[in-house]
Amino acid sequence: MKLEIELTFCIFFPFLAGLLAYLTGRTCEKGENAGRENSRERARDAIVMVSVVLEFLAMGFVAYQNIHLGIAGTLELSDICGLGLYFTMDGFRSIYGCVAAFMWMMAALLSREYFAHLHHKNRFYLFLLWTLGATMGVFLSGDLYTTFVFFEIMSFTSYVWVAQEENRSALRAAETYLAVAVTGGLVMLMGIFLLYYQLGTVTIRELPQAVAVCGEKNMLYAAGVCLLVGFGAKAGAFPLHIWLPKAHPVAPAPTSALLSGILTKTGIYGILVLSCYLFSQDGVWRTGILVLGVVTMLGGAVLAVFSVDLKRTLACSSMSQIGFILVGIGMMGQPGEYGILATHGVFLHMVNHSLIKLVLFLAAGVIYMNAHALNLNDIRGFGRKKPLLKAIFLAGALAIGGIPLFSGYISKTLLHESIVEYGGGGLFQAVEYLFLFSGGLTVAYMTKLFVAIFMEKNESAIRQAEYDSQKRYMKPITIFALAGSAVALLVWGLCPHALMDRAAQLAQGFFRLEEAGHVVHYFSFGNLKGGLLSIGIGAAVYLLFIRRVLRNQKGEYVDAWPAWLDLEELLYRPLMLRFLPWALGGACRILDNLLSSPLILKTLSTVACIFCRILDSFVDGLVVLLRKTLYRDSPLPYERPEGNVLTESIGRVMNAFQGLGNRTWRRKKPVHRDYVHLAAVKNEQFKETNNIIQRSLSFGLLLFCIGLALTLLYIIWW
Numbered sequence: 097m098k099l100e101i102e103l104t105f106c107i108f109f110p111f112l113a114g115l116l117a118y119l120t121g122r123t124c125e126k127g128e129n130a131g132r133e134n135s136r137e138r139a140r141d142a143i144v145m146v147s148v149v150l151e152f153l154a155m156g157f158v159a160y161q162n163i164h165l166g167i168a169g170t171l172e173l174s175d176i177c178g179l180g181l182y183f184t185m186d187g188f189r190s191i192y193g194c195v196a197a198f199m200w201m202m203a204a205l206l207s208r209e210y211f212a213h214l215h216h217k218n219r220f221y222l223f224l225l226w227t228l229g230a231t232m233g234v235f236l237s238g239d240l241y242t243t244f245v246f247f248e249i250m251s252f253t254s255y256v257w258v259a260q261e262e263n264r265s266a267l268r269a270a271e272t273y274l275a276v277a278v279t280g281g282l283v284m285l286m287g288i289f290l291l292y293y294q295l296g297t298v299t300i301r302e303l304p305q306a307v308a309v310c311g312e313k314n315m316l317y318a319a320g321v322c323l324l325v326g327f328g329a330k331a332g333a334f335p336l337h338i339w340l341p342k343a344h345p346v347a348p349a350p351t352s353a354l355l356s357g358i359l360t361k362t363g364i365y366g367i368l369v370l371s372c373y374l375f376s377q378d379g380v381w382r383t384g385i386l387v388l389g390v391v392t393m394l395g396g397a398v399l400a401v402f403s404v405d406l407k408r409t410l411a412c413s414s415m416s417q418i419g420f421i422l423v424g425i426g427m428m429g430q431p432g433e434y435g436i437l438a439t440h441g442v443f444l445h446m447v448n449h450s451l452i453k454l455v456l457f458l459a460a461g462v463i464y465m466n467a468h469a470l471n472l473n474d475i476r477g478f479g480r481k482k483p484l485l486k487a488i489f490l491a492g493a494l495a496i497g498g499i500p501l502f503s504g505y506i507s508k509t510l511l512h513e514s515i516v517e518y519g520g521g522g523l524f525q526a527v528e529y530l531f532l533f534s535g536g537l538t539v540a541y542m543t544k545l546f547v548a549i550f551m552e553k554n555e556s557a558i559r560q561a562e563y564d565s566q567k568r569y570m571k572p573i574t575i576f577a578l579a580g581s582a583v584a585l586l587v588w589g590l591c592p593h594a595l596m597d598r599a600a601q602l603a604q605g606f607f608r609l610e611e612a613g614h615v616v617h618y619f620s621f622g623n624l625k626g627g628l629l630s631i632g633i634g635a636a637v638y639l640l641f642i643r644r645v646l647r648n649q650k651g652e653y654v655d656a657w658p659a660w661l662d663l664e665e666l667l668y669r670p671l672m673l674r675f676l677p678w679a680l681g682g683a684c685r686i687l688d689n690l691l692s693s694p695l696i697l698k699t700l701s702t703v704a705c706i707f708c709r710i711l712d713s714f715v716d717g718l719v720v721l722l723r724k725t726l727y728r729d730s731p732l733p734y735e736r737p738e739g740n741v742l743t744e745s746i747g748r749v750m751n752a753f754q755g756l757g758n759r760t761w762r763r764k765k766p767v768h769r770d771y772v773h774l775a776a777v778k779n780e781q782f783k784e785t786n787n788i789i790q791r792s793l794s795f796g797l798l799l800f801c802i803g804l805a806l807t808l809l810y811i812i813w814w
Contacts, residue, residue: 462570
């Protein structure tokens with residue numbers, strides 16, 4: 097028995113359920129059918145809630161059979177997508193599948209109240225369930241090709257989450273998210289091609305044996321780097337983290353919890369596959385991951401300290417916590433107990449971060465539902481007289497800050513001890529200091545959030561009185577979602593040996609680790625010292641920097657982060673939209689000349705190509721500069737306040753026809769509409785919609801062409 101039916105249900109049922117919910121909830125005409133519309137919405141909501149509960153129960157049943165009964169879970173679909181799809185189960189996949197299903201269930205429960213007065217609910221629930229199926233497909237995948245297929249499905253379905261509000265900021269953030277996802281996916285696909293070409297397999301459990309007999313290590317590094325780019329983009333690792341701080345503030349709070357808590361872990365899942373199955377004993381790879389983790393850990397913490405937006409702070413915090421996990425992955429290759437401590441710490445911090453961000457983002461959703469704001473200056477004092485929400489948020493804040501008796505302390509202690517016990521001085525000593533400092537920054541920015549929302553008073557007395565008067569700010573189903581998530585987090589953290597250590601031992605088979613290691617005394621003085629040191633650093637940063645530097649004389653929080661340090665605007669958009677197409681065009685011309693011309697002609701043609709390209713860009717830039725300075729466009733003799741010649745002509749004709757009607761057949765009920773204005777408005781709406789579509793398609797096609805060009809260049813060159 098291989099649990100084929102159960103695995104099929106867990107992966108593909110959400111896709112069918114999402115389609116059924118969408119068809120059920122399709123809106124009918126309002127008015128006389130309003131009651132019918134409400135019944136459809138209730139039926140759709142019931143389908144969604146039943147679906148996520150069934151998914152959680154099914155995943156729990158599969159995990160029970162796999163872990164406690166020892167039944168191997170495998171599913172092969174050989175006739176799908178050419179190479180077929182392959183899924184498998186083990187302790188790691190079982191536990192994380194249950195975590196994902198639990199988070200989806202709680203996020204869906206909050207969504208009922210969160211979307212009560214919002215639009216596009218049908219679309220939201222459709223892609224909520226489809227992303228659940230895609231995420232399950234990633235975590236249960238048994239080969240990298242299956243991982244890639246569901247990874248891309250997940251990227252496109254979760255894109256709708258970010259664009260849900262359809263305003264300018266949401267569409268721009270969604271564009272950034274999709275750009276990073278598409279670019280990462282194309283580079284990942286190239287890595288899979290290289291890996292399959294070199295090893296002859298992409299099945300995860302077969303990779304170590306194939307690597308052992310592989311003589312060409314450079315090709316493996318090339319494939320590994322390509323795959324790391326794809327997985328790192330989804331994980332939010334530096335420097336591909338740019339989507340995190342922009343997607344979370346505009347996405348609905350329930351999906352922000354999933355984006356931060358689960359979707360980033362699909363990227364970590366891929367990095368674990370690379371580190372444990374391709375480069376398990378490779379010191380260069382481990383060092384690279386370690387350095388990447390340190391930069392991500394520290395960079396995210398610094399961004400969170402400077403942020404004045406609640407959800408943006410939590411998003412930057414996610415980036416930092418991903419860095420903690422990457423540091424642990426970099427330490428996993430160390431021998432003996434050091435590697436065991438790091439392995440257990442990595443897995444437990446993954447689970448901790450998922451559950452913590454579920455609690456914090458759901459609490460942020462409740463704040464936004466009532467305050468309709470996320471800026472700390474606007475929501476200051478919101479939770480002063482809301483003890484339940486205060487306790488729930490505090491549980492998440494203490495856990496992510498690594499405070500003793502909470503779950504984050506356990507996983508961070510394991511990660512810290514793996515660095516301390518290995519020693520080695522130099523790099524590892526610097527890593528330890530930065531680890532403790534980043535932990536201190538975590539305490540500082542979470543203290544900032546808690547104090548601002550639950551302890552300080554709002555500058556506006558009227559707004560503070562409004563906040564204090566809100567008694568029923570959550571419906572029972574929302575209370576259940578938040579309280580249930582917080583209780584799960586507390587129980588998980590209060591039983592470090594019975595639950596957390598046991599779970600880490602069950603999951604270590606995925607990490608190719610057989611030894612369980614010694615029992616860690618988490619609350620000994622030696623282990624408490626690291627946590628207390630981070631707490632002291634956090635207190636100093638909060639009191640001396642946040643309170644004194646990041647607040648003005650009125651006590652308002654100021655956004656002191658330089659705008660020019662936005663990597664997307666500073667580097668990525670100029671690179672992707674200007675330099676890279678220019679460079680690729682020149683590179684393709686150079687390659688063509690090298691392959692088809694004699695040496696002298698090749699050299700001359702190459703130089704001429706580059707020179708002409710430079711002249712072309714220089715002339716274009718010069719024209720733009722002159723038109724913006726010396727040769728500014730002069731105003732036309734007659735400029736229309738709105739619209740164009742066509743809209744004005746159509747509007748005037750319609751106005752004349754309206755005037756004729758008002759004087760004849762509509763004399764008793766005349767109509768007075770400015771059709772010139774209406775035609776101009778319709779024209780602007782059409783242009784805006786067209787620009788959005790063209791911009792999205794052109795940007796996506798450009799990214800596709802870049803990936804295709806790089807692939808073709810590689811094929812031609814090698």
